[in-house]
Amino acid sequence: MSHREFFRNVDLTLIAASLGLVAMSLVALYSIAAGADGGGVTKQLIWIGVGLAAMAFMAFTDYTRVRHLTLIIYFVNIAFLLAIVLSGDTALGAQRWIMIGPFRFQPSEFTKLFVIMTMASFLAERKGQTLSWRDVGLVLAYVSPSIALILVQPDLGTALVVCAAVAGMLLAAGADYKQLGVLAFLASAAGWIVIRFHLLKEYQLSRLSVFMDPDRDPLGSGYNLKQSIIAIGSGGIFGRGWLSGTQSRLDFLPPSVRHTDFIFAVIGEELGLIGGVVVLVLFFFLVSRALRVAQLSRNYYGLLMGAGIVSMWIFQVLVNVGMTIGIMPITGIPLPFVSYGGSSMLMNFMAVGMLLSVYARRWR
Amino acid sequence: MDEINESIKGRLRILAFIATAILFILFSRLWMLQGVLAEEYRRQADNNRIREVAIDAPRGLILDREGEPLVKNRLAVVVTLEPERGEDKQLKRRLSRVLKMSVAEIDEQIASTRVDPIKPRVIQRDVDERAVAFIKEHSGDFSGVALKIEAIREYPHKTLASHVVGYLGELSEQEREDSEFARYDLGDMVGKTGVERTYDNLLAGSKGTEFIEVNATAEPLRVIDRKTPHPGNDLVLTIDLRTQAIAEKALADGIERTKKKKYRNASAGAVVVMTPQGEVLALASYPTYDPTVFVGGVSQKDWTALTREGSDYPLNNRAVMSAYPPASTFKVVTAAAGFQNDVKTSGTTVVCTGLWTGMGTKWAKRCWDWSGHGPRNIIGALEVSCDSFFYDIGYRLYKLPGERLQDQSLQMGLGSKTGIDLPSEIEGRVPTAKWKKEWNRNNPENQAWFPGDTVNLAIGQGDILTTPLQIASLYAGIAADGTIYRPHVVKSVVGLDGREIREIEPEITGEFGLTQTELGIIKEGLRRVSATGTAKEAFAGLDFKVSGKTGTAEVFGKDDFALFAAYAPSDAPEYVVVTVIEEGGSGSGTAAPIVREILEAILSDEPAD
Numbered sequence: 001m002s003h004r005e006f007f008r009n010v011d012l013t014l015i016a017a018s019l020g021l022v023a024m025s026l027v028a029l030y031s032i033a034a035g036a037d038g039g040g041v042t043k044q045l046i047w048i049g050v051g052l053a054a055m056a057f058m059a060f061t062d063y064t065r066v067r068h069l070t071l072i073i074y075f076v077n078i079a080f081l082l083a084i085v086l087s088g089d090t091a092l093g094a095q096r097w098i099m100i101g102p103f104r105f106q107p108s109e110f111t112k113l114f115v116i117m118t119m120a121s122f123l124a125e126r127k128g129q130t131l132s133w134r135d136v137g138l139v140l141a142y143v144s145p146s147i148a149l150i151l152v153q154p155d156l157g158t159a160l161v162v163c164a165a166v167a168g169m170l171l172a173a174g175a176d177y178k179q180l181g182v183l184a185f186l187a188s189a190a191g192w193i194v195i196r197f198h199l200l201k202e203y204q205l206s207r208l209s210v211f212m213d214p215d216r217d218p219l220g221s222g223y224n225l226k227q228s229i230i231a232i233g234s235g236g237i238f239g240r241g242w243l244s245g246t247q248s249r250l251d252f253l254p255p256s257v258r259h260t261d262f263i264f265a266v267i268g269e270e271l272g273l274i275g276g277v278v279v280l281v282l283f284f285f286l287v288s289r290a291l292r293v294a295q296l297s298r299n300y301y302g303l304l305m306g307a308g309i310v311s312m313w314i315f316q317v318l319v320n321v322g323m324t325i326g327i328m329p330i331t332g333i334p335l336p337f338v339s340y341g342g343s344s345m346l347m348n349f350m351a352v353g354m355l356l357s358v359y360a361r362r363w364r
Numbered sequence: 365m366d367e368i369n370e371s372i373k374g375r376l377r378i379l380a381f382i383a384t385a386i387l388f389i390l391f392s393r394l395w396m397l398q399g400v401l402a403e404e405y406r407r408q409a410d411n412n413r414i415r416e417v418a419i420d421a422p423r424g425l426i427l428d429r430e431g432e433p434l435v436k437n438r439l440a441v442v443v444t445l446e447p448e449r450g451e452d453k454q455l456k457r458r459l460s461r462v463l464k465m466s467v468a469e470i471d472e473q474i475a476s477t478r479v480d481p482i483k484p485r486v487i488q489r490d491v492d493e494r495a496v497a498f499i500k501e502h503s504g505d506f507s508g509v510a511l512k513i514e515a516i517r518e519y520p521h522k523t524l525a526s527h528v529v530g531y532l533g534e535l536s537e538q539e540r541e542d543s544e545f546a547r548y549d550l551g552d553m554v555g556k557t558g559v560e561r562t563y564d565n566l567l568a569g570s571k572g573t574e575f576i577e578v579n580a581t582a583e584p585l586r587v588i589d590r591k592t593p594h595p596g597n598d599l600v601l602t603i604d605l606r607t608q609a610i611a612e613k614a615l616a617d618g619i620e621r622t623k624k625k626k627y628r629n630a631s632a633g634a635v636v637v638m639t640p641q642g643e644v645l646a647l648a649s650y651p652t653y654d655p656t657v658f659v660g661g662v663s664q665k666d667w668t669a670l671t672r673e674g675s676d677y678p679l680n681n682r683a684v685m686s687a688y689p690p691a692s693t694f695k696v697v698t699a700a701a702g703f704q705n706d707v708k709t710s711g712t713t714v715v716c717t718g719l720w721t722g723m724g725t726k727w728a729k730r731c732w733d734w735s736g737h738g739p740r741n742i743i744g745a746l747e748v749s750c751d752s753f754f755y756d757i758g759y760r761l762y763k764l765p766g767e768r769l770q771d772q773s774l775q776m777g778l779g780s781k782t783g784i785d786l787p788s789e790i791e792g793r794v795p796t797a798k799w800k801k802e803w804n805r806n807n808p809e810n811q812a813w814f815p816g817d818t819v820n821l822a823i824g825q826g827d828i829l830t831t832p833l834q835i836a837s838l839y840a841g842i843a844a845d846g847t848i849y850r851p852h853v854v855k856s857v858v859g860l861d862g863r864e865i866r867e868i869e870p871e872i873t874g875e876f877g878l879t880q881t882e883l884g885i886i887k888e889g890l891r892r893v894s895a896t897g898t899a900k901e902a903f904a905g906l907d908f909k910v911s912g913k914t915g916t917a918e919v920f921g922k923d924d925f926a927l928f929a930a931y932a933p934s935d936a937p938e939y940v941v942v943t944v945i946e947e948g949g950s951g952s953g954t955a956a957p958i959v960r961e962i963l964e965a966i967l968s969d970e971p972a973d
Binding site: 127129168171172173174227229230231232233234235236237246247250251252254268272273276277280283284287288291294295297298299300303307310311314317318321322325326327 | 368371372375376380383384387390394397398401402409410580585
């Protein structure tokens with residue numbers, strides 16, 4: 001496809017929505033860093049640049065050709081995860097990083113995309129036919145190693161995101177409701193076993209349950225949650241004003257999490273309901289455009305990738321924003337395009353790039 | 365290429381629906397928090413960041429009637445420790461060396477429940493300069509230790525008038541329940557005794573508040589707002605520094621003198637000097653104490669020494685907190701009751717043989733002078749304190765219905781508080797038939813009121829108890845022609861701008877109910893006491909006339925208590941002076957000379973107007 005043809009077929013809304021979210025992120029990061037060195041913003045800008053480049057590269061690349069790399073991607077992913085388990089830097093009690101030069105990579109972020117790509121390829125072969133029970137079993141067998149390795153890190157949040165993406169893709173791929181029901185049952189049973197046999201670390205369990213009663217552990221896991229809700233609530237309709245949020249500026253929202261998992265609380269406090277709604281509306285545009293891309297895809301592979309990416313994003317939005325406003329458990333899931341973090345930024349722009357590629361090649 | 369199955373596109377619509385629903389749920393919750401509950405969270409956010417820190421208000425001064433300060437303030441350094449550092453043994457050892465207190469004492473301060481649990485603990489108040497310099501120099505070794513400046517009490521005249529001014533102490537948890545102290549925080553210094561206690565609310569002023577913005581680690585960032593403290597008011601006492609010093613010295617010297625003579629147990633006493641209108645010029649209680657030991661919190665050692673059983677209880681203000689039999693000083697009440705009930709008091713002459721047999725020989729009672737006073741009318745009886753005469757009046761009063769003598773005692777202010785503006789005043793006791801029955805409820809054979817009880821009461825013996833102040837108030841009433849005024853030690857309250865915000869005016873609390881003729885008879889008797897009567901030696905050679913009455917109280921198991929109540933000059937009384945010496949022997953021998961010493965000093969040296 002010629003360049004001219006390509007540029008006529010770029011989904012600008014998709015790019016605008018993701019850039020809008022990035023802008024909100026920079027606004028919040030600037031406010032947090034103001035008075036400090038501002039390194040957070042600079043570093044994030046570099047990552048955004050890298051992300052945009054990756055997006056462009058993915059968009060130009062014909063995604064159907066990427067499909068031939070499925071097996072390689074699959075094993076590269078497993079290899080990365082193994083590497084992390086065997087020798088990773090630990091952050092907040094979890095092994096999640098590997099260093100590449102001055103940058104810390106979080107391979108589990110890319111796992112999300114890799115699983116989506118390989119699953120899409122796998123499910124596309126079913127061509128929209130009703131899935132057999134054998135197919136469902138194969139899907140489980142296919143994703144289990146990745147999920148298991150992520151859980152071992154331990155990174156419960158990413159594992160859940162992967163599960164959500166897989167579930168969304170199964171739904172889109174035509175799994176019947178009985179199969180989805182059985183999978184839901186299996187997931188609940190697994191959850192029950194995990195809790196029953198104390199397979200989770202103490203802190204994970206308390207973080208998961210604290211949102212139901214933030215006062216139970218007000219100085220531990222409940223603290224972030226309480227401060228986050230106070231921050232957002234005190235923002236009111238119009239916010240406390242940019243650079244004027246007392247909760248985030250005076251460290252009541254702990255500096256360790258306010259720019260990552262709890263960045264939405266900073267936006268809510270300083271920019272109020274208006275700022276929060278802007279973020280939600282941008283996500284609405286992002287997700288609806290992504291779904292449109294999936295719908296217009298000329299093949300099942302593109303469609304399923306779109307469905308997976310949408311499921312991933314919307315699940316992350318639900319859990320991350322839900323966590324900051326006290327309706328979801330505390331799990332370390334970043335807010336796409338908004339939370340500080342290079343790997344996440346890069347991966348999300350790559351996902352946009354894939355969608356752009358699918359969109360531009362929607363004509364057969 | 366694959367033909368996309370239409371049903372799959374339906375599945376995408378389900379995904380779209382789920383996504384929209386999720387965004388809508390998030391929006392609803394946001395609306396709830398930011399639209400509906402915003403104010404509540406705004407308040408919580410402010411509570412998070414704004415700390416209210418109290419600023420102590422300087423306490424008012426206490427001045428004598430001429431404006432000379434008895435109690436001042438001075439700045440002192442307080443050493444405090446953050447409670448979370450309380451487990452650091454090394455730090456505590458270092459503090460113990462510098463502050464010269466034991467680790468156990470430091471632990472006691474840390475464990476104190478008197479302070480808000482998250483506030484720094486006061487380890488020592490009024491720390492000396494060397495310790496302050498050392499801690500400042502080695503601040504690295506003393507993290508969590510802070511030096512704070514606070515105003516503490518200073519007593520330029522040392523122990524002088526310590527029972528009147530009182531001392532301060534940390535507000536206890538128990539006191540906090542009291543509404544009077546509701547505005548204080550635990551650990552604040554409040555008045556415990558004396559006028560520091562009675563006028564605490566006027567002296568204390570009101571605290572200021574600093575609203576400080578802090579971050580999450582409670583590090584102060586800036587002062588947002590400040591409510592300045594309002595300093596307390598000054599008290600001007602009726603106490604005259606010079607008179608007080610004279611009274612205290614006369615009392616102490618008198619007791620020492622007595623101790624060296626026959627009465628080895630004499631070790632305590634009280635003096636009251638006041639005007640007939642109730643202005644207390646001096647109020648002394650012996651032994652006394654040094655209020656300085658309470659500055660910065662009294663040490664356990666000092667406290668034990670001041671309050672242990674078997675001590676002379678120097679903290680007690682004996683003028684208002686101890687009650688003694690009034691003995692013969694009570695005879696003026698018996699005389700008044702005689703007049704009031706028309707038992708022929710003025711026309712009566714009793715022949716004293718030393719043995720009074722008015723109730724029959726079986727119940728004969730001795731006069732103090734066993735040799736007898738011969739025929740005596742009321743004036744002569746007061747002059748020589750003849751018991752026989754007053755037995756006779758007492759018995760006549762007994763024979764009347766009711767309790768005439770007790771009623772007159774109560775009317776003249778005995779058996780109830782005088783209402784002086786000092787804490788812990790006691791009522792004393794006027795014994796009645798009802799009281800006796802109740803008092804002896806476990807002792808049935810002693811419950812009946814006998815004629816002898818009233819006869820004993822007539823000479824101020826038996827079960828009657830009065831405070832030195834009550835006696836002073838009684839004789840002030842005589843000096844003021846039968847009018848009783850409320851005694852007081854505070855003259856006025858002065859605000860910061862020097863303006864009087866309260867003036868304590870003379871307040872009449874009772875009347876004797878006697879005619880001036882009757883009062884004149886009593887006064888004449890009292891005048892003769894110092895001229896030709898029981899106290900003539902003590903008052904010989906004065907250039908002014910003194911009216912008074914001796915009293916020698918018999919107390920079971922102890923040496924006699926010596927009393928003297930007087931006013932002077934006799935014709936135009938300016939001063940009322942009462943002295944009581946516990947186990948001091950006779951009123952004429954021990955108490956009267958002390959009163960003379962005081963009156964001589966204040967009346968002779970008085971500069972002419």
